[in-house]
Amino acid sequence: MQILGICGSLRKGSLNMAALRACQELMPQGMTLRITRIDDLPLFNQDVFDAGIPEPAKRLRAEIAGADGVLIASPEYNFSVTAALKNAIDWASRPPNQSWQDKPVAIFSVTPGPLGGARVQYDLRRILGQIWAHVLPRPEVFIGNGPTKFTDGKLTDETTRKFLADQLTAFRPWIERMRVKT
Numbered sequence: 560m561q562i563l564g565i566c567g568s569l570r571k572g573s574l575n576m577a578a579l580r581a582c583q584e585l586m587p588q589g590m591t592l593r594i595t596r597i598d599d600l601p602l603f604n605q606d607v608f609d610a611g612i613p614e615p616a617k618r619l620r621a622e623i624a625g626a627d628g629v630l631i632a633s634p635e636y637n638f639s640v641t642a643a644l645k646n647a648i649d650w651a652s653r654p655p656n657q658s659w660q661d662k663p664v665a666i667f668s669v670t671p672g673p674l675g676g677a678r679v680q681y682d683l684r685r686i687l688g689q690i691w692a693h694v695l696p697r698p699e700v701f702i703g704n705g706p707t708k709f710t711d712g713k714l715t716d717e718t719t720r721k722f723l724a725d726q727l728t729a730f731r732p733w734i735e736r737m738r739v740k741t
């Protein structure tokens with residue numbers, strides 16, 4: 560199973576990206592995680608889309624469509640989704656062949672505060688649900704007090720690594736369950 564990783568932060572030192580990288584080591588057998596970029600996408604504009612989808616958006620749409628599942632790691636910005644992540648979701652959401660259709664998705668969030676991004680996750684679920692992506696209901700993973708869980712840019716907190724490993728383990732049967740029967 561090929562999982563596509565998307566990080567909602569564009570920051571070089573992003574804790575969410577660091578946690579996503581840790582997931583590459585935590586993937587269950589038979590599952591691989593490739594992390595894509597969203598920093599090269601222009602701001603969504605329907606005129607631009609209609610004139611010809613820009614290459615980075617074309618690439619992202621194909622990556623999402625071709626993946627067995629998508630793993631999103633994102634911080635919370637002003638109680639909601641980061642602009643970069645929403646922009647990426649929007650580029651991949653427009654017909655024809657919108658990329659999120661029936662796509663299994665798992666989400667987690669890292670924030671420096673204690674809540675770990677509870678609000679961004681529920682907004683993400685609302686957004687992804689309406690474009691027919693299927694977000695793994697449980698286990699939810701909120702990584703609060705983020706900076707204390709990383710050492711030199713690596714996720715070192717064992718309890719947090721276990722939470723992520725458990726989520727990834729649960730993701731596989733969710734992907735199988737959500738497969739569209741043809």
Ligand SMILES: Cc1cc2nc3c(=O)[nH]c(=O)nc-3n(C[C@H](O)[C@H](O)[C@H](O)COP(=O)(O)O)c2cc1C
Binds near residue numbers: 569573576635672705
């Ligand atoms: C514009 C902006 C808004 C933010 N709003 C929130 C917020 O609502 N809740 C929160 O927990 N953290 C908030 N933060 C802090 C981010 O969670 C923090 O910068 C986080 O480390 C970013 O994730 P990253 O390390 O992956 O870049 C905000 C940061 C920025 C830049």
